[in-house]
Amino acid sequence: MTETTQDLLTVGQVAETFAVTVRTLHHYDEIGLLTPRERSYAGYRLYTASDLERLATIVVYRRLGFGLEEIAELLAGEGDLVEHLRRQRAAVTTRLTELRELVTALDHALEAEMGNRPATTEELKDLFGDGFDESYAAEAQERWGDTPAWTQSQARTATYIKADWESVKAEMDAVNAAFVAALESGEPPTSAAAMDAAEAHRRHINDRFYDVSYSMHQGLGEMYVTDARFTQTYEDLAPGLAAYVKAAIDANAARQQ
Amino acid sequence: MTETTQDLLTVGQVAETFAVTVRTLHHYDEIGLLTPRERSYAGYRLYTASDLERLATIVVYRRLGFGLEEIAELLAGEGDLVEHLRRQRAAVTTRLTELRELVTALDHALEAEMGNRPATTEELKDLFGDGFDESYAAEAQERWGDTPAWTQSQARTATYIKADWESVKAEMDAVNAAFVAALESGEPPTSAAAMDAAEAHRRHINDRFYDVSYSMHQGLGEMYVTDARFTQTYEDLAPGLAAYVKAAIDANAARQQ
DNA sequence: GCTTGACCCTCACGCGACGTCAGCCCGCAG
DNA sequence: CTGCGGGCTGACGTCGCGTGAGGGTCAAGC
Numbered sequence: 001m002t003e004t005t006q007d008l009l010t011v012g013q014v015a016e017t018f019a020v021t022v023r024t025l026h027h028y029d030e031i032g033l034l035t036p037r038e039r040s041y042a043g044y045r046l047y048t049a050s051d052l053e054r055l056a057t058i059v060v061y062r063r064l065g066f067g068l069e070e071i072a073e074l075l076a077g078e079g080d081l082v083e084h085l086r087r088q089r090a091a092v093t094t095r096l097t098e099l100r101e102l103v104t105a106l107d108h109a110l111e112a113e114m115g116n117r118p119a120t121t122e123e124l125k126d127l128f129g130d131g132f133d134e135s136y137a138a139e140a141q142e143r144w145g146d147t148p149a150w151t152q153s154q155a156r157t158a159t160y161i162k163a164d165w166e167s168v169k170a171e172m173d174a175v176n177a178a179f180v181a182a183l184e185s186g187e188p189p190t191s192a193a194a195m196d197a198a199e200a201h202r203r204h205i206n207d208r209f210y211d212v213s214y215s216m217h218q219g220l221g222e223m224y225v226t227d228a229r230f231t232q233t234y235e236d237l238a239p240g241l242a243a244y245v246k247a248a249i250d251a252n253a254a255r256q257q
Numbered sequence: 258m259t260e261t262t263q264d265l266l267t268v269g270q271v272a273e274t275f276a277v278t279v280r281t282l283h284h285y286d287e288i289g290l291l292t293p294r295e296r297s298y299a300g301y302r303l304y305t306a307s308d309l310e311r312l313a314t315i316v317v318y319r320r321l322g323f324g325l326e327e328i329a330e331l332l333a334g335e336g337d338l339v340e341h342l343r344r345q346r347a348a349v350t351t352r353l354t355e356l357r358e359l360v361t362a363l364d365h366a367l368e369a370e371m372g373n374r375p376a377t378t379e380e381l382k383d384l385f386g387d388g389f390d391e392s393y394a395a396e397a398q399e400r401w402g403d404t405p406a407w408t409q410s411q412a413r414t415a416t417y418i419k420a421d422w423e424s425v426k427a428e429m430d431a432v433n434a435a436f437v438a439a440l441e442s443g444e445p446p447t448s449a450a451a452m453d454a455a456e457a458h459r460r461h462i463n464d465r466f467y468d469v470s471y472s473m474h475q476g477l478g479e480m481y482v483t484d485a486r487f488t489q490t491y492e493d494l495a496p497g498l499a500a501y502v503k504a505a506i507d508a509n510a511a512r513q514q
Numbered sequence: 515g516c517t518t519g520a521c522c523c524t525c526a527c528g529c530g531a532c533g534t535c536a537g538c539c540c541g542c543a544g
Numbered sequence: 545c546t547g548c549g550g551g552c553t554g555a556c557g558t559c560g561c562g563t564g565a566g567g568g569t570c571a572a573g574c
Contacts, residue, residue, distance in 0.1 A: 012550065017468075022551085027532055042540055044551060056411065064366060065359055068531070082370045089363045092356055099353050102322055106346045109321060113339045154313065211274075269521065279522085284561055299569055301522055325560070515574100522569065528562080539552070544545100 008038060008046040017052075018059055033072050034058060065092060112160070127169050149210040156209065168208050175201045179245055180238045189247030198245070198252035214253040221249035265295060265303040274309075275316050282312075290329050291315060321345060369417070384426050406467040413466065425465050432458045436502055437495045446504030455502070455509035471510040478506035 015022045028034040029045065034055055038046040047055070054075065061071045065088055073079045160168070178197035187193050198217075205220075206212045212220070224230045224242050234242035272279045285291040286302065291312055295303040304312075311332065318328045322345055330336045417425070435454035444450050455474075462477075463469045469477070481487045481499050491499035 010551075021532080023532060023534085026552090031531095040540095040551095042551080043553090044540085053411070064363055082367065085363055085367045085370060089360060089367070092359050092363065096353065096356050096360070099349055099356065102349050103346060103353065106321055106342055106349065110339065110342045110346070113342060154310070156317075267522075278561080280561060280563085283523090288560095297522095297569090299522075300524090301569080517574080518572085520570090520572105523567080525565085527564090529560105530558100532558095534555105534557080536554090536556105537552105540550080542548090542550105544547085 007049060009052070010047075011045050014047045014052065014055065018055055020059065028055075028058070028068075031068060033068055033075075064088060127165055149212075149216070153209040171204050171208070175204055176237055179241060179248070182248070183238055183241055183244050189244050190251040194244070194248035195252040195255055198248040201245075201249070202252070214256055217249055218253050221246035264306060266309070268302050268304075271304050271309065271312065275312055277316065285312075285315070285325075288325060288329075290325055290332075322349060384422055406469075406473070410466040428461050428465070432461055433494055436498060436505070439505070440495055440498055440501050446501050447508040451501070451505040452509040452512055455505040458502075458506070459509070471513055474506055475510050478503035 009017070011022045011025050015025055025034070025045070029036065034051065036045040036047045036051050038048065040046055057075065058071055061074065062068075064085070066074070066084065070079075070084060074081055074084065175197060178200060179194070182189075182191060182193040182197055185193075189195075202212050202214070202217045205217075224234060225246050231242045234245060266274070268279045268282050272282055282291070282302070286293065291308065293302040293304045293308050295305065297303055314332065315328055318331065319325075321342070323331070323341065327336075327341060331338055331341060432454060435457060436451070439446075439448060439450040439454055442450075446452075459469050459471070459474045462474075481491060482503050488499045491502060
């Protein structure tokens, strides 16, 4: 049944038995993880039964994803196997969720590439109204095209599909509604409600478009009262809202120490 | 709002804006993936707006898990993005299932390590009867301990927990039942039914214990009629079964061309 | 004008587990 | 004696940077 060649196997035979490559066995020898007890006079590696046992354990641990050094520890009796198993499990599950997120990101990108992204500005106009026309986009490019924030924003929104823009719009509407509510209930821009709305505003831009520090946020607030187009947008929602928003943003920025 | 330093950003600024390290930018420069258009007279890298745009795209692709070389291709306009996305998705999902299997393997190993593996031979005796006692195991070790097959078998069964052994027993019973049915219905060992049972037998050992080629399988069949203990086991199931099994194994081996 | 500290530069090795030559040796069959 | 199928030992390549080492640059404060 066994070819009893003195019970010593050469690398090739061992490699085939355990479904690993010869190079792998060489490597294990190099790093001292598995050194065959014997060598033929010609220098051939000869594996004994105990070597095979050790290799069997190594192969099992490798399938469990352990590193070679870690395996060496375990074989030396140092370290608790159960603890290593737990750590490994934790690491693998972490990687699993990362990969799952990657898949959804890829699906997202695929959808976007397949033509699900808003055709030019058509659908965006439907969503955001006529204030969002080509001339606006062109001017924005003109004014901010060379800022990092604009670049970042372009990179992120490039993969937004219609559903994303709908979420963006919903969030934006919610923030505006919060501002209007605070204003109309007579609360000052320094009230918690107004400042919370300002913070929500900052987060919205930060999450959806580009990183916004508190000072950058104040820059935006300033613009809302100095740039006629932005002022108009806010005034259409409620009289005095543009200035109110700016003040709330300033108060919120001051609130952060 | 923007610090307009001639619209040229240094590595540090760019790195912070895109949440990458300076080293990464150096690396992209080294491999020619992103070479800043300009350098200061002191040799400082100066990134222009178009450099930032390119970097933005690179960062997005990186998040999607593409390799740098692949990204270079895409940026050069070679290769279809959608196709790359699909390939990437396929690769990631493959890796996902691998990792899922790894987790179950780890859970398995954990269960086994936590004491769920059969205490010595107690539970095995319950399952397999008294034929499975220590003297048997010792003798097996004695006879086959130095064969690769034995080593492989030990490595695999070492992580078997009670549930695994129950599955093993169920499979074994099913195979034996098939042999008995074929024998008692008067079909010859060369019948399809008998040969199929032999093949199931080989697969069972192959999957649960160690790799079994057809010739090795015939070696086992031979042993069933020459080793009294094995013969007895089969004869207890049905008179003449040991010889019948051997013949079926030989027929099945011959069937494979 | 000088020092300080924060940045920037260019090498160049390290990582993890082998894959992949290259150049050479051994043993056995014809 | 000559192949041919192994086995041997270097040693470099992989992938995307991390991490020093050793040394300039620049704006600010003294």
